[in-house]
Amino acid sequence: KAGVTQTPRYLIKTRGQQVTLSCSPISGHRSVSWYQQTPGQGLQFLFEYFSETQRNKGNFPGRFSGRQFSNSRSEMNVSTLELGDSALYLCASSLGWETYNEQFFGPGTRLTVL
C-alpha cells in the first residue's frame, strides 16, 4: 500500500507570494491533517480535514487555509508569504472515523521564503 505523498518536496518563494502544497493520503483514509515544523516552534497543528470539511483548526492566521477534495486529497495554501513561514510542512492521514485512529505522515514539503 502506498504511503502518504506530498508535492512538491521543495519550494522556494519570495515574500508576498502565495504557495499551494498538495497531500495525497493513504488509500482509504478520509482524514488529512497538516502540521508546520520549525526549529523554534517544533511541530504545530494547522488543521484537519475529513470528508471535505475542516474538522479542527490550530492557532494560525487566516493566511493559512486548506481544502480537501472528494478523493480525500488535500491542498494547503499560504498567502502573502512571510520569512517566518519557512518551514517543513507535513501532512498526516488516518482512517478518520475515530479520534484514536493512527496517524501516518508524509515526507513533507520544505518551503523556503526569501
Next chain:
Amino acid sequence: KQEVTQIPAALSVPEGENLVLNCSFTDSAIYNLQWFRQDPGKGLTSLLLIQSSQREQTSGRLNASLDKSSGRSTLYIAASQPGDSATYLCAVNSGTGTASKLTFGTGTRLQVTL
C-alpha cells in the same frame, strides 16, 4: 492547553546499550499517544501507538508504556544500534469529538556510537 515535554533533549550512547526516553504531558484527557522517529530533513515514521486504555505496546526492540493518570510515557529501546540514531518525538492525541489533534513534544535527539 496541552503541553508535551521530552527529556532528555539529546542523548549519546554506545552501541548495544539499552536506553529510555521520557515524555510527559499536562492534560491526561488523551485518546492515545504515538511515538515517532524523524531522520534529518525527513518526515515522521510511526513507531508505536498506545491507546488511552492500554498500558504498553511492543514492537521488536521497542517498548512504550503509558501512565495516563500521571501524564507520562516512556520509550524503551533495547540493544541500541547506530541505525537507531534519529530524533524521537512523542505526540498526544487530544482532539474533540471525532477530530484528531496531535500535540508534539520537542523531541529527543539520539546518537548511537560505534
